[in-house]
Amino acid sequence: MNKINQKLQEDKKLLSIYFTAGYPNIDDTVSIIQGLEKNGVDMIEIGLPFSDPLADGPTIQASSTQALKNGMTTEVLFKQLKDIRKSVTIPLIIMGYFNPMLQYGVEGFCKKCKEIGIDGLIIPDLPVDVYHDDYKATFDKYGLINVLLITPQTSDQRIRYIDSISNGFIYMVSSASTTGTQTGFGDEQTQYFERIAKMNLKNPQIVGFGISNNETFTQATKYAKGAIIGSAFVKHVTNKGVNNIDGFVNSILI
């Protein structure tokens, strides 16, 4: 069984953390993963940096630009992760934009992920239909879960469709925004969270975008299975470096 599915079966609210591979320094990837696992995080999204991350806000943009400057590439990332399963067991997801994967070759990319022990992918600009028609078979072949997104604007009908072709969890974007823009949840979010909870989807949901501290983590996981922190963690790494992960994780989970 895929590590993501295993994790989702645990009877707890899950904390998933996103970081940009190759940032702040090119060689920080492995130690960040290890640090996150060690400090009790449940799932990790490894950001494959892209030159033009159009679903991302300034924080992740800046980290991506720096990572690319540091020399991060798809090849380099795969090399860094080659032996990652020797040291960690935590579910690992690669989050990246579609073009670098396309250039690598989608089949080759998936194959490599399987070899390394990657459990899933999040590709914000790979639309559901294209995924379904052109790539699902490949993902399935290599045992990769493709995590699909929904937003407050997604219709119930489309949510059910997305649910039907998902096989891990649904990435529930908390509000209409790029990453790192929200600073707390209001009534709108609560209604949205409730609406989705009531839909009784087959896949659990994990909330992303706008989770930055214990309060928002708690709010989000009131209805959902877990929550993903991205920009807040990248900011933390920017300010405190990679040796202070415990402080960050503890501040979320208290």
Place this chain on the structure above:
Amino acid sequence: MNKINQKLQEDKKLLSIYFTAGYPNIDDTVSIIQGLEKNGVDMIEIGLPFSDPLADGPTIQASSTQALKNGMTTEVLFKQLKDIRKSVTIPLIIMGYFNPMLQYGVEGFCKKCKEIGIDGLIIPDLPVDVYHDDYKATFDKYGLINVLLITPQTSDQRIRYIDSISNGFIYMVSSASTTGTQTGFGDEQTQYFERIAKMNLKNPQIVGFGISNNETFTQATKYAKGAIIGSAFVKHVTNKGVNNIDGFVNSILI
């Protein structure tokens, strides 16, 4: 008999000098006239300054602007000249643009000229036809000679027409130019001078524009009755002041 006609009958080449009234200083008008007469000049053109002297080059433009700044007006000029005939007998011509005369009233202007003892007018922007149809009678009534211009471009037919309505001399513009632009005469001028000389006009011709020294004065008066110096004299006054007229006149007549 009008003093201009008297002068034209003298058996000599005539030197006529133009100056801008009220320049360099507002009260220089009378002393310049006296100085010119004293030094053997034959005829004087008193420039009534105009804000937009479009037949004039930079030298006379600048002197006009300064004269206006100094406070020169038609009224002031008439006041300055009120008693001029008590001290000089030289023919006096007012040279000016039409608009200030129009504003003063053409009839009043002519009347005043006669009172003062002005002998003629040169108005470059009063066209021959308009003069003939509208103003000749007035000029005649006050015994004023209107000096008309011809240029190298003026057709023979038109020259004859201009000759026919002139009753003093013809102002022969040496070349197609504004004042102060020519710096000597070439073949073109010589041909023009010869052409006009051969026409045997009823009115003598006096050459203007481009006469600045003994050489050009001599060239011009080889064919014509006289020559007019304007810009060169204004420049002289600018550089040497009004007390050095003898030097200038001597350099022309040698």
Place this chain on the structure above:
Amino acid sequence: MSEGRKGENKRIPAYAGMTENMKTYNVNEKGYYGEFGGAFIPEMLYPNVEELRQNYLKVMAEPDFQKEFNQLLKDYVGRPSPLYFAKRLSEKYNTKIYLKREDLNHTGAHKINNTIGQILMAKRLGKHRIIAETGAGQHGVATATVCALMGLECIVYMGEIDIARQAPNVGRMKMLGATVVPATSGSKTLKDATNEAIRDWINNPANTYYIIGSVVGPHPYPDMVARFQSVVSEEIQWQLKEHEGTTKPDYVVACVGGGSNAAGVYYHYLDDENVKLIAVEAAGLGVDSGESAATSVLGREGIIHGSKTLLMQTNDGQITEPYSISAGLDYPGVGPMHAHLYKTGRAEFISITDDDAMTAGLELCKLEGIIPAIETSHALAIFEKKKFNPTDIVVVSLSGRGDKDLETYINHFKL
């Protein structure tokens, strides 16, 4: 031949009609509009002006000339310029406002209608050196443009102050290969540039053609320029017919510098007193401020640039230095046609201050998405001054676009 335009052959009013069927507000045979006009020029200019006077109507009537003129207006200038119903502006002022879009002409103003005509005239008269004066630079650009088109040398005189405040147009003239000569005398604006152009012409009588940029100067310029610009009202007639079922607006409004823009929109309505004419002049800092260019109010009869007309002058007959924020209206005179329209009361003259013009210009940007030349903004400002009826059809000449004026606008409003 194009079916895309109506009335193609009516473009230039037939010269034959002029004397037979004399119009009250048009020029007479002697070159006068009532008591205004004529050709008060130094003898040095006589051969040139006379050559033009004797030929202009004949040349303009040649089928060949008409064909070339009309073809260039259509394919090069982009005529007909639209007659645009300004919905939001009309709503705001509760009347029907149509904008005649001369701003859409090649080079961005009405000026090119005239320079196209005159360059063809110059060619037919065998001239190969072209001079012009310019204020806003629109006429300079339009002249430089047609000179490039015909491969002729071009020298443009422009006041030093105008060179500074209309920098984009100076750049355009340079790109087009024209020589821009600064006029440094007097107020260093349009009047002085005109003086310099006339002086150049005096100095170059044989090969040079002077393309005057407005309905000013000695006869036949005012009439010739008005005829070239008359394409504007010719178009308004059939365009308004399409929109409103009538060829006649209630009002025709235009800003007036020299008056060519106004002459163009008035032309076919001059003798139809049902169509009211409004002429808008630049009041500068205020008509009584001493810093103004409102010629009709402040002017008296006199002579400027070869024409008897209204002009701003001292009691003594010295021409006054005008002031307007708008380089194209910063002129102490007005064409003789307009002096006559003023004197007879045929046109209503309104003066608009700098500030009111700027405000009206910005309003047009915000309501209609059109940035007008500051000249044009003066015309637009009348809606705050004069009330029209809801059913009135008011045609305003949008004489030019404001690209040249961006800096002035932006500084004025601190945008």
Place this chain on the structure above:
Amino acid sequence: MSEGRKGENKRIPAYAGMTENMKTYNVNEKGYYGEFGGAFIPEMLYPNVEELRQNYLKVMAEPDFQKEFNQLLKDYVGRPSPLYFAKRLSEKYNTKIYLKREDLNHTGAHKINNTIGQILMAKRLGKHRIIAETGAGQHGVATATVCALMGLECIVYMGEIDIARQAPNVGRMKMLGATVVPATSGSKTLKDATNEAIRDWINNPANTYYIIGSVVGPHPYPDMVARFQSVVSEEIQWQLKEHEGTTKPDYVVACVGGGSNAAGVYYHYLDDENVKLIAVEAAGLGVDSGESAATSVLGREGIIHGSKTLLMQTNDGQITEPYSISAGLDYPGVGPMHAHLYKTGRAEFISITDDDAMTAGLELCKLEGIIPAIETSHALAIFEKKKFNPTDIVVVSLSGRGDKDLETYINHFKL
């Protein structure tokens, strides 16, 4: 109704024909041109893009929409734009060169054809906040213009470098009441401005309509923009008929940034292989210099701004920072229609360096009195590169005027 224009109702190609009568080089039902196109967008944008996809053809086919669109094109934009026979340019290159004068449109480029269409679309979809990206600023100005016209809020994203080099257009946008937001990431040019606009849209999904400025972005944008721009080739057909007795030129030439200008002039000729298509890209300092924007030569298939197309990228799939002196061509991708035209060989792609473009631009000034946008100058430069027959009819899209580029030209040539 106007008789002044032909084919008024054929303006927007009928959507009904699309699937029934499929054109090889046109978009298919799924939003692809051959293998290029699609809608590679984050889920956050799905509702907006899907709403548009489901409605655009229906809305465009509404008589009411067509009427308003055509009326605005005519009375506001000033269409038809002339098809001008460039005599002196033709003589120089010994072939028949016609210039399609999009520079004469209101706001000075072809871009407004599209923004007029899209603002009407936005209104019908009930949106009241408009965003746009811009490179040269022409699309930004065109968007600010239609927003002012309709009284809608307007936010324009523009790269910091482009803000500096196209200052006049920034001024115009401000005058028109738009908010110009600098894009400070990446190469600080068009690509980055587009990223920012997309991010804004993600953040404002409900009330905001994104007016894309070229035939790029997710389906249905490329097709919709091409249809709005297709008025250009629709006009060329009947205009050329008037001039030459045929609706078909031998060549149609256009510069390509995103490709909307080219799409417009190609549209009605896409499937007529007798009409050869030439696409001109910006080589910057040279195709192999590392400072270039010649997408077809340097690009590989990939995804940019929601569309699968050709783009300049590293082996790793990172989008390369392009370079061109021309802000409107300084883009690392190209619309999917053009990728398809390239891949199939239907269009010939030529790349032109900064220097050659600038020289061609100045040449047009000097020969024809038209100052072209630097984008357009790239298209004009092909005559030094490619020989045409004396009888060839070559239509070049004069996509925009160069007023915005004066400073760049003047500095380049030290005028």
